[in-house]
Amino acid sequence: MKTLVKDIRIVTKKDIQSVLDQNMPIAFPTETVYGLGAKIDDIKAIKKIFMLKKRPLKNPMIVHVSNQKMISSVVLNIPKDAKKLIKNFFPGPLTLILKKKKTLNSLITANMETVGIRMPSNKTALKLLDLIGQPIVAPSANVSGKPSSTNYKHVLDDFDGKIPLLIKGEEISLGIESTIIDMTVNPYVILRPGIITSDQIEKVLLKKLGTVSKTIAPGMIYPHYVPSKPLTVLEGDYDQIRNFLKSKEGSIFIGDSLKYKDIPNFVSMGEGKDQLIINLYKTLRSLDNYKGEEVFTHVVDHRGYMNRLMKASEGRLIKLSIEN
């Protein structure tokens, strides 16, 4: 199969219909990462997504919507607090877990009684939703376990020749997946941190979210974002990091060029937090291009970023201030 890469400005209803007729998924950008989506009632296409991604069937998918009617078509009801979050953060990088309607296919929700709902703010994603006219079920467009895709080329690396259509358009502006909040428990808890923080949510709801919870999104138990070379996170100041790396000659160091550009074998992830977040997956996907078998990086003061980094490093963190 040839994968057609097409800009949303020239995608027609006919292009979309041809993919839907084949019961195949479509790749498209959102403001967070690329998604691999299927029309909500196209069970064959949804099964193909699980297969192409090698995604465990126990991992539910997020339902993407572009209007209130689509939300109401999948959730049992929209509680008051959910309405507040919708008003303040939709469209945007937030996924609400709510009770699902019985009619929603259980393949999408991995047999759970709840469903994740998100309204992306990316214009290309919204246009696609409007062209299809129904919610789109979509996980991130990457093979399970690999870093998510923040560029259409990443999608091609994983799925070229396996999907009929990859839509390009407004680019990714954030770089890590949406914040997920479970609103079916009391107090509500963040299942996956992201760009929208618990502080921002608490300010809108005027109530505290559950603190450290053992509950995480079902998908987060699986390996995630793992690069081709082992990554270790270093916690310490500049001098401690530099000293430590003296015994790691030939290793690669990835990070913030505002602070670390003089480290040997430095690979820049950009300048400052926002750029680091947006370039995280791209950097993790590019490590084969650099000499060196081991990769190190530094801690960044951002919960969503650190959540992804600790998964990418499979938990390897060295506290230099304690070791030395």
Ligand code: TXA
């Ligand atoms: O930003 C995003 O959310 C991106 C873009 C494409 O929208 N999507 C994304 O999807 O990250 P995915 O499938 O890679 O991650 C969805 C996460 C998984 O960890 C899954 O377990 C969790 O959301 N999830 C989905 N439905 C859920 C539910 N009903 N209850 C709890 N967690 C759920």
Ligand code: MG
């Ligand atoms: Mg994913």
